[in-house]
Structure formats: structure tokens, C-alpha cells
Amino acid sequence: MKIRENVPISKLTTMRLGGKARYVIEIEEDKDLAEAYHFAAEKKLPTYILGSGSNVIGRDGGFKGVVFVNKLHGIYVIDSDPDRIRLCAKSGELLDDLVEYSVKLWNGESYGYSGIEALSKIPGTVGAGPVQNVGAYGQEVKQTLHSVCVYDCRDNCFKHMMADELDLGYRHSIFNTGDGVGRYFITSVTVELHKHWLKPPFYTSLQAYFDERGVKEFTPQVVRDAVAEIRAGKLPDPKDFASSGSFFKNIYLNKKQTKEAKAKGIPVWDGGKVPSGWLIENAGLKGKEFYGMRVSDKAALILINESAKSYADLAKARQAVIDIVYEKFGYTLEQEPMELGDE
Numbered sequence: 355m356k357i358r359e360n361v362p363i364s365k366l367t368t369m370r371l372g373g374k375a376r377y378v379i380e381i382e383e384d385k386d387l388a389e390a391y392h393f394a395a396e397k398k399l400p401t402y403i404l405g406s407g408s409n410v411i412g413r414d415g416g417f418k419g420v421v422f423v424n425k426l427h428g429i430y431v432i433d434s435d436p437d438r439i440r441l442c443a444k445s446g447e448l449l450d451d452l453v454e455y456s457v458k459l460w461n462g463e464s465y466g467y468s469g470i471e472a473l474s475k476i477p478g479t480v481g482a483g484p485v486q487n488v489g490a491y492g493q494e495v496k497q498t499l500h501s502v503c504v505y506d507c508r509d510n511c512f513k514h515m516m517a518d519e520l521d522l523g524y525r526h527s528i529f530n531t532g533d534g535v536g537r538y539f540i541t542s543v544t545v546e547l548h549k550h551w552l553k554p555p556f557y558t559s560l561q562a563y564f565d566e567r568g569v570k571e572f573t574p575q576v577v578r579d580a581v582a583e584i585r586a587g588k589l590p591d592p593k594d595f596a597s598s599g600s601f602f603k604n605i606y607l608n609k610k611q612t613k614e615a616k617a618k619g620i621p622v623w624d625g626g627k628v629p630s631g632w633l634i635e636n637a638g639l640k641g642k643e644f645y646g647m648r649v650s651d652k653a654a655l656i657l658i659n660e661s662a663k664s665y666a667d668l669a670k671a672r673q674a675v676i677d678i679v680y681e682k683f684g685y686t687l688e689q690e691p692m693e694l695g696d697e
């Protein structure tokens with residue numbers, strides 16, 4: 355178990371902002387967890403779990419606590435029958451590596467199991483998947499999640515939890531709400547995949563991609579490659595640009611609100627989703643820069659840190675976007691990534 359001191363959060367997160375974390379511990383094996391939580395408890399310090407830092411923004415005051423960086427690795431087939439398979443991945447694996455593994459597995463007839471192929475190229479670890487029920491291009495973790503193993507730092511023991519105990523919703527779970535925040539370290543995730551290919555209709559932009567190219571065979575690999583190409587065209591790679599993916603959540607309306615929005619010409623998708631990217635773009639903000647943060651010119655839901663010096667700059671930029679969108683459309687945007695540390 356490696357312990358480092360006074361590590362800038364900006365170096366651990368893809369938005370590249372934030373002051374120092376007092377301690378950082380790399381968790382390499384499950385058995386490190388009891389010792390790591392004991393270390394924090396002895397020092398009476400709070401803890402925070404980071405995967406690859408692609409959905410967490412560091413604040414300027416730093417974190418007077420212990421950051422656990424998840425380095426748990428391994429992907430295993432744990433159960434299969436002719437139609438389906440269960441894969442267990444340690445939570446520090448990259449989600450995209452699990453997807454890659456699943457689309458290349460022989461299923462008895464052809465290569466590839468289906469269920470998570472549309473989650474290709476999402477930056478982030480497997481463990482982050484259930485925390486905010488990661489979703490993209492028509493799939494979300496909830497649809498294939500079987501169970502998770504966690505270390506419960508309240509009861510000081512490992513537990514196995516079934517997917518239906520996790521209250522999974524849009525960017526929501528027991529892990530990011532109420533008493534569950536900070537209580538569990540997810541050590542592994544089990545997904546149940548099947549060998550039947552996905553069928554149209556697909557998520558709008560994916561369907562358009564297939565229609566343009568006349569694609570008719572939707573093997574998991576074909577879907578993975580399509581999603582990878584769509585994402586590469588508009589979502590900044592954290593290696594090249596400092597960002598946290600979608601910076602704002604989409605907005606969900608009830609039936610009455612949907613009617614009112616449609617009457618005003620605002621697009622509302624099935625399930626009452628108003629694409630916040632549309633609101634930001636139609637408020638004239640695409641490509642605009644505020645306090646060193648730029649609204650992506652390819653996908654307006656994304657803020658790119660071009661030259662912001664601090665979290666304070668980001669907070670001012672965030673408020674500018676929220677205010678302009680509110681003034682134009684009357685909706686208050688909410689931030690999607692989580693935050694770490696003191697302002």
C-alpha cells in the first residue's frame with residue numbers, strides 16, 4: 355500500500371483543477387482496504403475514492419483527508435450458459451477495457467457478447483459505472499448490472515449487493531446519495547451479457563450513423579466501432595483536452611412541463627428529456643469562453659478547461675452558462691461531475 359502526501363488533485367483528475375490532497379493511498383488489492391480505512395480513522399480524516407478522475411472536479415482548498423486511488427485489476431468470466439455470460443471486473447479496470455473484452459469473447463457461434471457495447475470509449479473505471487449509473491447511446495449500467503462487491507467502511511466488512519438494491523436511476527444510485535456517500539468502496543462489478551445482437555431502432559445519432567452507411571448487422575463489435583467513431587468526433591479525449599465529459603445533466607420534465615416546453619419549440623425526447631446541449635447551443639454559447647473555460651464547439655454540454663487557473667474560475671464560468679440559459683429558456687442547469695475538496 356503506497357501512501358503519498360500533499361498531492362495536487364489537479365494531477366489526479368481530468369479537469370486538471372484543484373488544490374492538494376493531504377494523503378493519497380493507492381489501493382492495489384482488496385486486503386489494502388481495511389488498512390487504508392484504519393489509517394484514515396486513526397487520523398480522524400475523511401476519505402474519498404477516485405478512479406481515473408474523469409468525473410470529479412477538484413476544488414481550490416484541496417482535500418484535508420485521504421484519497422484512495424483505485425488500482426484493483428482483473429476481469430474474469432464467472433458463469434456462462436449458451437445464451438448469456440457473467441463477467442466480473444475489478445473496479446479499477448477501465449470500463450472501456452471491459453467493453454473491449456466482452457465484444458471479443460467467443461460466444462459459441464460468433465465473437466462478442468452484447469449489453470455494454472454502446473458504453474465504448476467512456477473515460478473512467480468500472481467502479482464508477484454503478485455510482486452514477488453511467489449511460490450512453492441507449493445503454494446504461496443498470497440494464498446489465500448483476501451485482502457489486504463492496505467494502506462497507508461503516509460496518510468494516512466486505513458485502514455483496516444485488517443490482518436491485520442500488521436504487522439505480524439517471525446518474526443516480528445509493529452510492530452518490532444520502533448515507534451511501536463515502537460509505538462503500540466498490541471492489542468489483544458483475545455484469546450479465548447475452549449473445550443476441552442489439553436490434554434497431556438505436557439512439558438517434560447511432561441510428562443516423564448506421565443509416566448513412568447502410569449497416570445491417572449489429573454485432574457488438576460493429577456497435578462498439580460506431581460509438582467510438584461518433585464519440586471521437588465530438589467528445590474531447592481527456593488526454594488531449596482537460597474536461598470532465600458532460601458538464602451539465604440533461605433536464606427531465608413531467609407531462610405538464612413537457613407540453614409547455616413543446617409549445618415553446620423546445621425539443622423534448624421520449625421520457626421527458628430536454629437535451630441541455632440543445633439549450634446551451636441555442637442560447638448562443640457553443641464555442642464561447644468564460645474565465646478560461648470554453649463551451650465545446652462540437653458538443654455544447656461539455657466545458658473544456660483551456661486556461662482556467664482555479665476552481666474559482668470554473669465556478670464563475672459555470673454560473674455564466676447557467677444564468678444565460680435560465681434567462682433564455684427558464685431552466686436551471688445542474689452540474690454533472692462530482693467535486694472533491696474545500697472551496
Ligand code: EPU
Pocket residue numbers: 489490491492557558559589598599600601602603604621629630631632633635640652653654655690
Ligand atoms: N444537442 C445540441 N447541441 C449540442 C449537443 C447536443 O443541440 O451541442 C442536442 C441534440 O439534439 C442531440 C441531443 O442534444 O441530438 C443529444 O446529444 P448527445 O447525443 O450528444 O447526448 P447528450 O444528451 O448531450 C448524453 C450523456 C453523454 C452520452 C451521450 C450519448 C448526459 C449528461 N450526457 O449526452 O454522457 O455520451 O448522451 O448517449 O446524460 C457524460 O455523462 O459525461 C457523457 C458524455
